[in-house]
Amino acid sequence: MSERKQHKIMLTEDEMPTRWYNVLHDLPTPPPPVLHPGTGQPVGPDDLAPLFPMDLIMQEVSTDQYVDIPEEVLDVYRLWRPSPLFRAHRLEQALDTPARIYYKYEGVSPAGSHKPNTAVPQVYYNAKAGIKKLSTETGAGQWGTALAFACSQFDVECEIWQVRASYDQKPYRKIMIETFGGTIHPSPSALTEAGRSILAKDPDSTGSLGIAISEAVEVAAKDPTINYALGSVLNHVLLHQTIIGEETLLQLAQVGEQADLIVGCTGGGSNFGGLMFPFLRERWAGAMNPVIRAVEPAACPSLTQGTYAYDFGDTIGMTPLMKMHTLGHDFIPDPIHSGGLRYHGMSPLISHLYEDKQIEAVAKPQSECFAAGVLFARTEGIVPAPEPTHALAATVEEALRCKESGEEKVILTALCGHGHLDLAAYDAFLSGTIEDHDWNDANTQASVAAALEKLPVLSS
Amino acid sequence: MSERKQHKIMLTEDEMPTRWYNVLHDLPTPPPPVLHPGTGQPVGPDDLAPLFPMDLIMQEVSTDQYVDIPEEVLDVYRLWRPSPLFRAHRLEQALDTPARIYYKYEGVSPAGSHKPNTAVPQVYYNAKAGIKKLSTETGAGQWGTALAFACSQFDVECEIWQVRASYDQKPYRKIMIETFGGTIHPSPSALTEAGRSILAKDPDSTGSLGIAISEAVEVAAKDPTINYALGSVLNHVLLHQTIIGEETLLQLAQVGEQADLIVGCTGGGSNFGGLMFPFLRERWAGAMNPVIRAVEPAACPSLTQGTYAYDFGDTIGMTPLMKMHTLGHDFIPDPIHSGGLRYHGMSPLISHLYEDKQIEAVAKPQSECFAAGVLFARTEGIVPAPEPTHALAATVEEALRCKESGEEKVILTALCGHGHLDLAAYDAFLSGTIEDHDWNDANTQASVAAALEKLPVLSS
Numbered sequence: 001m002s003e004r005k006q007h008k009i010m011l012t013e014d015e016m017p018t019r020w021y022n023v024l025h026d027l028p029t030p031p032p033p034v035l036h037p038g039t040g041q042p043v044g045p046d047d048l049a050p051l052f053p054m055d056l057i058m059q060e061v062s063t064d065q066y067v068d069i070p071e072e073v074l075d076v077y078r079l080w081r082p083s084p085l086f087r088a089h090r091l092e093q094a095l096d097t098p099a100r101i102y103y104k105y106e107g108v109s110p111a112g113s114h115k116p117n118t119a120v121p122q123v124y125y126n127a128k129a130g131i132k133k134l135s136t137e138t139g140a141g142q143w144g145t146a147l148a149f150a151c152s153q154f155d156v157e158c159e160i161w162q163v164r165a166s167y168d169q170k171p172y173r174k175i176m177i178e179t180f181g182g183t184i185h186p187s188p189s190a191l192t193e194a195g196r197s198i199l200a201k202d203p204d205s206t207g208s209l210g211i212a213i214s215e216a217v218e219v220a221a222k223d224p225t226i227n228y229a230l231g232s233v234l235n236h237v238l239l240h241q242t243i244i245g246e247e248t249l250l251q252l253a254q255v256g257e258q259a260d261l262i263v264g265c266t267g268g269g270s271n272f273g274g275l276m277f278p279f280l281r282e283r284w285a286g287a288m289n290p291v292i293r294a295v296e297p298a299a300c301p302s303l304t305q306g307t308y309a310y311d312f313g314d315t316i317g318m319t320p321l322m323k324m325h326t327l328g329h330d331f332i333p334d335p336i337h338s339g340g341l342r343y344h345g346m347s348p349l350i351s352h353l354y355e356d357k358q359i360e361a362v363a364k365p366q367s368e369c370f371a372a373g374v375l376f377a378r379t380e381g382i383v384p385a386p387e388p389t390h391a392l393a394a395t396v397e398e399a400l401r402c403k404e405s406g407e408e409k410v411i412l413t414a415l416c417g418h419g420h421l422d423l424a425a426y427d428a429f430l431s432g433t434i435e436d437h438d439w440n441d442a443n444t445q446a447s448v449a450a451a452l453e454k455l456p457v458l459s460s
Numbered sequence: 461m462s463e464r465k466q467h468k469i470m471l472t473e474d475e476m477p478t479r480w481y482n483v484l485h486d487l488p489t490p491p492p493p494v495l496h497p498g499t500g501q502p503v504g505p506d507d508l509a510p511l512f513p514m515d516l517i518m519q520e521v522s523t524d525q526y527v528d529i530p531e532e533v534l535d536v537y538r539l540w541r542p543s544p545l546f547r548a549h550r551l552e553q554a555l556d557t558p559a560r561i562y563y564k565y566e567g568v569s570p571a572g573s574h575k576p577n578t579a580v581p582q583v584y585y586n587a588k589a590g591i592k593k594l595s596t597e598t599g600a601g602q603w604g605t606a607l608a609f610a611c612s613q614f615d616v617e618c619e620i621w622q623v624r625a626s627y628d629q630k631p632y633r634k635i636m637i638e639t640f641g642g643t644i645h646p647s648p649s650a651l652t653e654a655g656r657s658i659l660a661k662d663p664d665s666t667g668s669l670g671i672a673i674s675e676a677v678e679v680a681a682k683d684p685t686i687n688y689a690l691g692s693v694l695n696h697v698l699l700h701q702t703i704i705g706e707e708t709l710l711q712l713a714q715v716g717e718q719a720d721l722i723v724g725c726t727g728g729g730s731n732f733g734g735l736m737f738p739f740l741r742e743r744w745a746g747a748m749n750p751v752i753r754a755v756e757p758a759a760c761p762s763l764t765q766g767t768y769a770y771d772f773g774d775t776i777g778m779t780p781l782m783k784m785h786t787l788g789h790d791f792i793p794d795p796i797h798s799g800g801l802r803y804h805g806m807s808p809l810i811s812h813l814y815e816d817k818q819i820e821a822v823a824k825p826q827s828e829c830f831a832a833g834v835l836f837a838r839t840e841g842i843v844p845a846p847e848p849t850h851a852l853a854a855t856v857e858e859a860l861r862c863k864e865s866g867e868e869k870v871i872l873t874a875l876c877g878h879g880h881l882d883l884a885a886y887d888a889f890l891s892g893t894i895e896d897h898d899w900n901d902a903n904t905q906a907s908v909a910a911a912l913e914k915l916p917v918l919s920s
Contacts (some may be wrong), residue, residue: 006473006529009539013466035559071464079550079841090539090613108568110841131494140554152838153550172632175883181835377611377639381539400904420572420880423635430638 005089008410009080009102009251016236017246018069020239022347023277025065026284031352035310040458043320050221051088051228053129056122059236069121069237076120076153081243087414090379092399099402100257101395103415104248104275105382110180113385113417114271115146115231122229123150133226135219137212140166140339141173142385142417143231148182153295156229159226161215164207166339172421184458187212194316200235208332209343210315213431214439219320220403232268233313233322233347243276246413249278259290259412261398265390266303266361267340269347271416280358290412293388294350294361297369299437300333302326302346303354303361305448309455311345321456328451334437334444336366337351337425338386344451362394365436369393370429373419385417408444463853469562469649471542477527477706480699480744483737483809485525486744491812492783495770495903500918503780510681516582519696528701529581535577536580536613540569545711546875550839552621552859559862560717561855564708564735564876565842571642573845573877574731575606575691578700582689583610593617593686595679595866597647597672600626600799601633602845602877608642609842610622619686621647621655621675622815624667626799642857649671654678654776668792671773692728693773693782693803693807708872709738719750719872721858725850726754726763726821727800729807731876740818750872754810754821755850756869757829759897760793762786762806764816765908769915771805781916784811788911792905794897796826797885798846804911822854829853833879845877846885 024031045057046258050061059067069077086209088101101332106114126134130396134156138144144160151158155157160182165176177184178322181403187207188195205211222230228238254261262279264272267291273295282288296303306325315330326345346354353359366386373389376382384392395413402409419426428434438442484491493502505517512520519527529537548561566574586594595618597602604620611618620642620643627634628644637644647667648655654674658665665671680688712719722739732754742748756763766785773779775790786794786805792894793802806814813819826846835856836842844852855873862869867878879886888894897904 005535005538008473010470010472012470013468075465077731078465089802106635108845110837133843149841153841171887172880175841175887175890176880179834179843179883203864278846374639377570378641381609383570384638420632420636423632423639426639427631427635430635 003338007086007089009085009087009254011247011250012211013078013082015250016074016077016082017243018074019066021242021278021281022062022065022067022239023280024235026281027352031348035321035458036320037211037312037456044252047320051217053131053227054124055125055128060218060234064219068072069360070124073121073124077243082247083108085248086380088380091119091376094375094379094400095117095396095403097399098406098408099399100408100410101399102252102257102410102412102414104244105415106244106271107382107415110149111142111146112420113142113146114241114274114363115143116269117243117274118231118237119146119150121240121348123147123154123156126227127154129158131156131225131227133159134229135159135216135226136229136231137161137216138198138210139163139176139209139342141170141421143338144182144184145173145180146231147229148177148180149208151183158182159219160184161189161212162301163187163209163212170238170421176329176394176421177232178370187215189201189215191215194216202291208315214316214318223364228418232270235349236348237270238273238277240345241270242277244274244414245276245278248275249282249414257410258288260409262290262292263391263394264414265296265341265387265416266296266346266350267343269350271414273347273350275414293361293394294359295394296343296363297336297338298365298388299336300327300342300365301363301439302344306346306365307452307455308351308355310458311455313345322348324348328454330454331448331451337422337428338366338390339399340387341390364393367429367434367436370426370434372396374426374429382415383419383426384415385419386422467546467549469545469547471707471710473538473589475710476534476537476542478534479526479702480529481702481706481738481741482522482524482527482576482699483740484523484695486741487812490593490818491808495781495918497772497781497916507780513585513591513687515588516696519699533581533584537714538701542707542757543568545708546840548840551836554839555856555859555863557859558866559859559869559871561859562712562717562870562872564704565875566704566731567842567875567878570609571602571606572880573602574611574701574704574734575603577703577734578691578697578730579606579610580698583607583614583616586687587614587616591616591685591687593619594689595619595676595686596689596691597669597676597873598622599669599802600894601630601637602800603642605633605636605640606691606760607689607741608637608640613643619679620641620644620674621649623647623669623672624665632722632880634662636881637829647675649674649675649893653775665855668775673774674776674778685766688840692695692730695809695845697730698733698807698809701730702737704734704874705736705738706723706737709742717870718748720869722750722752722872723755723851723854723858725801725847725876726756726806726810727803727847729810731874733807733810735874752819754819754852755854756821756823756825757798757801758825758899759796760787761823761899762804762918764823766806767912767915769816770809771915771920773805782808785814787908789915791908791911797882797888798826798850800847801850824853826852827889827894828898830886830894834886834889837848841853842875843886844875844880845879846882848876849876
């Protein structure tokens with residue numbers, strides 16, 4: 001081994017960016033407004049006030065280019081940020097590729113994913129507004145863990161409704177949430193009207209994200225000291241996540257590299273948006289010209305197979321209407337292991353950029369993703385969460401293309417979390433019981449067609 | 461929040477130490493030799509050659525002050541090293557203490573603990589010697605995970621016997637080992653003579669570390685292409701772990717601090733030794749004068765309650781005889797959650813230093829340890845492995861003492877791993893089902909007295 005290789009590109013705490021980037025300021029075309037489901041008219045700040053503090057509502061609609069990160073939030077960020085950017089020397093070597101692969105690793109956070117980047121400011125602004133408790137839903141549990149951690153930092157109570165199927169299958173997530181001081185209930189629960197109405201019909205219901213949202217929202221709407229928090233999709237969530245991309249720009253500059261291709265997995269879109277928005281800004285300013293590629297699961301391909309239309313954010317149909325790529329709000333994706341990517345829609349900002357041809361998208365079956373995840377673990381040493389194995393599969397594909405072509409392309413990818421609490425999925429893959437789902441089979445097509453027929457019809 | 465606080469003290473990859481420190485060079489008095497169990501005479505390198513490569517055997521007996529770390533090992537270390545040193549501002553604040561608390565965090569490694577610091581060089585030297593496969597035992601699974609990761613880096617096969625009780629209770633450890641490419645068997649297994657002889661007597665045996673060692677050693681002893689690897693206790697293991705302390709010295713110097721007290725948990729002693737040996741060197745050189753305190757579980761207190769005598773390293777009595785603090789090689793500690801601290805003996809080097817009054821020791825019940833672990837998670841954001849919660853409990857105790865006395869003491873502690881795969885233990889604590897065990901109860905005293913009666917009698 002002759003040449004000394006640098007694996008990690010680090011920033012000091014002093015070098016950490018101190019403001020979030022708001023992509024709304026620079027969009028080539030303005031995004032469609034969010035509509036009130038009753039009136040069909042754009043929603044205003046007051047419509048959102050029962051659930052969110054005014055600071056977050058103003059961030060949701062702001063067109064300022066930058067938002068200063070409060071010092072109290074920076075101080076918590078510094079528990080793990082700046083996060084490392086890795087050069088994947090050992091993965092490159094295993095692939096025998098001339099491509100240079102970089103990955104931005106968010107698994108160093110207390111919750112093990114990128115989610116605390118928004119959980120911390122959300123809890124901070126709620127605490128500042130005098131809110132004593134936050135309610136939320138969680139599916140696989142990443143978001144619930146992040147919110148429970150953030151609440152522990154600002155002395156705010158945290159109450160979480162977790163889809164019962166996940167609650168029963170993933171006890172470690174529940175314990176981690178409780179260790180951070182959060183309270184967690186399986187959903188449907190007998191604690192809310194929404195939950196009781198479901199249980200009355202089906203006492204053995206294993207729940208759904210839509211039901212869990214209804215329970216969390218109901219609790220927040222009924223009590224002025226309780227607010228609700230959401231972990232993806234919304235503009236302010238993606239705003240907070242831009243700390244990822246801002247750090248990465250500095251880190252790549254430190255080693256004199258520019259990304260030719262940026263690859264990230266997309267569920268609601270917050271990790272992908274957080275990484276790539278600052279790169280879009282640089283592209284629009286003419287400073288660089290990366291191709292930007294979203295990778296979604298073949299079992300839930302909202303960008304590549306969905307319709308661009310106004311739809312509800314939740315399954316039950318309580319939220320404002322957002323224009324987004326959607327498979328229909330009551331489409332239930334196959335139970336793939338990447339719980340964080342099983343969302344029927346896509347962030348309106350990401351959807352708008354996709355429609356505007358600023359970004360491209362591909363879909364990957366989970367077996368290909370886990371194969372990339374295992375290769376990654378055995379070369380780079382990190383067992384990735386199932387979600388970012390989608391980005392890794394597309395990274396490996398591109399690196400092998402470079403091997404054919406001889407291109408020394410710089411590929412930047414987002415490793416948004418570790419898989420320590422998702423090892424059962426690796427067990428399924430290693431023992432050969434992972435199933436891929438054909439999007440074109442008759443049942444799936446019938447189910448998505450039925451869901452798309454239920455898209456809300458706008459009166460105006 | 462007025463003053464900007466630095467949470468992490470980082471070193472660049474360039475600043476990472478490139479040699480291990482060998483405490484044998486500087487010991488005030490020479491340690492007792494390791495003896496052959498048959499002859500009672502000191503063992504020589506040839507006695508160890510069937511199990512270990514000569515490079516490691518020479519490190520075991522070397523008195524050179526430093527050993528250069530091979531570039532191939534440094535390159536793997538750089539996947540996660542240098543590891544961060546944290547200032548625990550938020551824990552200090554919660555305790556309202558004038559003490560300044562620093563923790564060296566080894567959970568950033570691929571296996572989530574300090575174990576890869578020795579697994580990587582052990583596999584490297586074996587691969588260099590032409591060894592194709594390593595066999596080992598694992599209890600809770602930290603060591604097995606580390607060895608499987610290290611084997612993946614040097615294309616060496618890895619075969620692990622895990623105590624069946626843990627194999628059945630902790631499926632995530634098994635999956636992580638398999639994700640890194642290792643093969644894992646519950647022990648006792650039908651694959652070895654030792655395992656078959658146990659199963660013949662008790663087909664439902666849940667195993668023990670002693671049986672697992674016998675199986676792993678048997679496989680290595682029978683095949684010249686297979687060697688055996690051990691994750692603690694031995695001199696070369698502690699040598700490799702000194703990278704922890706060497707980094708910490710540089711990090712404390714970076715912020716102009718000197719440790720007044722160093723606190724680490726001890727099972728076999730490798731994490732504690734790795735942190736404090738370089739500080740002992742500095743003390744012996746007159747550069748600083750820290751108090752150094754080992755923390756052991758009240759249920760397995762080898763230093764504070766054991767006898768300093770020659771004993772076997774394993775339960776069955778196959779290994780050379782080492783002079784150490786021991787509870788007797790067939791003492792079975794209570795099933796506490798800190799599996800990594802349930803060892804009947806203590807590293808001969810640590811034992812020798814304790815006997816020489818260079819270090820002190822305390823024992824802590826696990827309920828106090830988990831309480832400290834939960835406080836730590838809710839302030840610093842990291843859920844600690846059960847083992848280092850012992851060090852945290854002693855750290856909290858000292859910080860509260862400082863609160864009483866007003867002393868601005870600098871406390872350095874070793875956070876040797878995260879608890880992501882140990883969350884069941886936190887569940888037990890949070891739900892109030894953790895039990896503490898009284899060392900002085902009649903059954904425990906009878907059991908350790910019986911074990912001490914079986915200490916080997918030396919012929920010479």
